Amino acid sequence: MVKTSVDPSFFSTYTEQERRVAKDLIDYSDVQTLPEIWAVVAKRHPNIVAVRDPHAKPEVAFTYTQLYERIQCFASGLQALGVNPGNMISLLSDNSPSWLIADQGIMMAGAVNAVRSSLAEREELLFIIANSGSTALVLEDLKTLKKLRQGLNELPIEFVVLLSEEQPESDDSLKVLNFSQLMEIGKQHNFQSVQRKREDLATLIYTSGTTGKPKGVMLNHANLMHQVTSLGSIVTPNPGDMVLSILPTWHSYERSCEYFLFGQACTQIYTNLRSIKADLKKFQPNYIIAVPRLLESIYEGVQKQFREQPASKQRLVNNLLGISEKYIKAKRIAEGLDLDNFHISALQRLAASIQATVLSPLHAVGEKLVYSKVREATGGKVKQMVSGGGALPRHIDLFFEIVGVDILVGYGLTETSPVTHVRRKWRNVRGAAGQPVPGTEVKIVDLETRKPLGMGEKGLVLLRGPQIMQGYYQNPIATAKAIDSQGWFDSGDLGWESENKDLILTGRAKDTIVLTNGENIEPQPIEDACLRSLYIDQIMLVGQDQRSIGALIVPNVETLAKWAESQNLQLCIQSDNVTLAGSQKVNLESKIVQDLFRQEMNREVQNRPGYRSDDRINQFRLILEPFSIENGMMTQKLSIKRHVVMERYCDTINNMFA
16 A cells, blocks of 8 residues: 655644554645546556446446546547636536546546536526536436527537437537547547646535525535545545445535545446346445435345245344344443443443343354345445435444444535545444544534534534535525635534534434435425415425425315315314314314325425425325414524424424334
């Protein structure tokens, strides 16, 4: 391995343990911009396979030397077409080696890219192109171009590059090239090295806003290089280690993790939902970047296999899991890593240590008979899985710990590049979001007064560090709201810090709901759509860290009663003594009433402009107490205090998703 020499000012933020971990990684302390890493890693490890797509036809695989040459060739092609440093190019595509070549080719040419999935709604993509001021487009294929074509007429687009090999149709008003055509132009043109600074803008990643309009998060090269440098204090890959990639490569979380792992000469393999089970066994990855939903899927697959076993074997497996759960719990308490038992006596810790020792042989039986076979489903060589994009359910976390798969949960936002916290291998507190990565400052403040709170007190999480965005593109009002004059970024999350700097998140102060698949849902537009129904008086979406969104609904009882009467029903709401004449009694939990509200919401949500499948409300509960100023669930401006409602109806929400 290569001896590193970390920049002293940054190295001073490392703990002693982090210094030991990072000392043998490739050094990027003198690198100014992200594209510079490719020359370094290609020189160190020219023949290691950098990227592989086994599902492409034909299969694609590039060594680090080949990848570097292709990135430079793409950049050269852009320069030949007139792209200058600082120009904006929209990159609208999904996972493939071509995406990586385009992403880094754009940056190597000195330009800035605005990224999003090609599967996003047409209006959202056109907004991104216009808002970013893009003068060129890099699109996944002809299908994407056709989706956008009519909307491009009024935009200053000079040319379009397709990442496919499809032959573009002749279009006199717009220059369109496929991937090979651009690369051929690049081969015929001498690449001109571009001098860019760390402070220069690198990319715009668009994230949803509270009005439904996406906001362009401005990340500069310093933001991205912080991730490339700092994550090495936590994860220590070896050159040639296998990484399985399934998350959207344009997403901030996947993207920064990829940059870091590429920077350490790992081999990235692209997979998909259809192929991941087979690819885990075939490629035996050392690292997997995951969201909770992916880990839940693996867990459910294992549970399904358990259920298919004979009854006697199921009982054995369940008994072993139960014993191992007690063993893990006792071991964590003894090591001071149990979130619910941070402050216990030495005697209690000793008792836990004795219990762990007694249970250890039985846990070893489970390892021999069951857990080692479970690990085979992940390929058997996983060093670590890194989970982000939402909270990992405790039972999933515990299960993987029992079977011996190390999961490091991370935390961050698109606006923070995104990683601010990660659980360490040597301090992996289940239920926590981890400790700060080097250079990151955290402040917990009162939600209303913004005064700093003491250790262990729950409040709003503020963040400051070299990974914090420059701001929202062409949106100074939103930027000022997100980042104060001292550089503190408002995460919108509620939580508290332990004495060891573990961050424990307890809820959201902002509106955004993050699902377990990593998708961000802005509730306001969906709620506004639902309020068009005559039967819905008030509604608040819930679903943070769930697979889908749900809703708490205050029905319009008067309108509902009239509907019941029209159906020859008697509506009975016991707490309010509402009873209307009819032949059949129904209440808010009756199937016919539930079906009415489900139909109402489905109709209004699906008719909303920009509807996505993740917008669908799968679970809901009807509640009678309106949100009001008097009961503390609304502000003076008549906005719902979401965190208060979440606390008030905590049990209802938990049961909704049970």
